[in-house]
Amino acid sequence: MPESSTALSTPYAEFDFTPGDLARLRFAFSPVSEAVGSLRTLQDPGRHALHLPWIRGVRPRLRAMDLRLLFALAPLGAYIPDFLTPPPTGPLPDIAAELDLVASADPDEAAREVARVPAADTRPVQEFLADPAAGTARAADQLRQYWDTALAPYWPQIQGLFESEVLRRSRQLTREGAAVMFNDLHENVRWDDGVLRVRTMAWRRDGPLCGDGMILVPSVFQWPDTLVMAEPYQPMLIYPAPGVATVWQQGTVPTPDALDALIGRTRARILVALTEPGTTVILARRLSMTPGAVSQHLKVLHAGGLLTRNRSGREVFYGCSPLGHALCGRSCY
Numbered sequence: 001m002p003e004s005s006t007a008l009s010t011p012y013a014e015f016d017f018t019p020g021d022l023a024r025l026r027f028a029f030s031p032v033s034e035a036v037g038s039l040r041t042l043q044d045p046g047r048h049a050l051h052l053p054w055i056r057g058v059r060p061r062l063r064a065m066d067l068r069l070l071f072a073l074a075p076l077g078a079y080i081p082d083f084l085t086p087p088p089t090g091p092l093p094d095i096a097a098e099l100d101l102v103a104s105a106d107p108d109e110a111a112r113e114v115a116r117v118p119a120a121d122t123r124p125v126q127e128f129l130a131d132p133a134a135g136t137a138r139a140a141d142q143l144r145q146y147w148d149t150a151l152a153p154y155w156p157q158i159q160g161l162f163e164s165e166v167l168r169r170s171r172q173l174t175r176e177g178a179a180v181m182f183n184d185l186h187e188n189v190r191w192d193d194g195v196l197r198v199r200t201m202a203w204r205r206d207g208p209l210c211g212d213g214m215i216l217v218p219s220v221f222q223w224p225d226t227l228v229m230a231e232p233y234q235p236m237l238i239y240p241a242p243g244v245a246t247v248w249q250q251g252t253v254p255t256p257d258a259l260d261a262l263i264g265r266t267r268a269r270i271l272v273a274l275t276e277p278g279t280t281v282i283l284a285r286r287l288s289m290t291p292g293a294v295s296q297h298l299k300v301l302h303a304g305g306l307l308t309r310n311r312s313g314r315e316v317f318y319g320c321s322p323l324g325h326a327l328c329g330r331s332c333y
Helices: 019-025 029-042 045-062 068-073 095-103 107-114 123-130 134-176 177-184 255-264 265-273 279-286 291-301 324-325
Strands: 012-016 189-192 195-199 215-219 227-228 236-240 305-314 315-320
Touching: 019 045, 019 291, 029 045, 029 068, 029 095, 029 134, 029 215, 029 291, 068 123, 068 134, 095 134, 107 123, 107 134, 123 134, 134 177, 134 215, 134 279, 134 305, 134 315, 195 291, 215 279, 255 265, 255 324, 265 279, 265 291, 279 315, 315 324
Parallel strands: 215 236
Antiparallel strands: 012 195, 189 195, 227 236, 305 315
């Protein structure tokens, strides 16, 4: 999977969208893609200073793990083997199902992809290439162990950010259209008259999507860049989700004194924390409160006209109403 970089004006991956492709455009998020992205974060903490709270927390727990194969398959640079990040197959992410896809990847295709990585001459990669079927199974097993240690404890707040982002982008696509939505995703991404261009570092692509559509995947660990995938896989664009820093910031939400006096400090913290829609669980983790306590305050704020409520599947997302945004001193998005 080539990585995009704002430092280069070319090349581009270009995708010509038909009406059928737009109809098949969907959002999803991927636990295994986040795991792979986080491996690169660990290798270059200086470039990903935003994630230092997570890095400091997980490094001591990873010391006993052998991560040489995973680091070799996901090195710093322009390319990651696509079999490590299979496109999400549904709206509800399942790490076990995604790891099964990694383990069962086509050995020949996986070998072709792995041969392209910059560390192709290292021992872990050479062992992979000697037996790709065993290599994909080994990579999936190590990813599973890594996930349990490094990401599973943090997944609820990461997933909460993704759920809010998917809801917001889906609304934006419906209300404002593809051009506005795509051009708002990232500076590497541009939409012009039915053609999507994604700036890349390592490859070129042009031509139609042929009715396959595209998956748009928000990411925490891909920040600040983008990734794009194409044939022979389902086309997929991974972009950094806005508000990444809030994933690691729990408990402290500064509030204006006047707002504290008007509605109380706890309700002011909840209102200020809702820069984007979120569920009760998302807010509870963000504010280090119990879901029950958050729920009671949300009911009062909603009854007072300061919040909106929208259901997405089984989840209820709360967002600031125009009045709520005004009280917080910000404009509605």
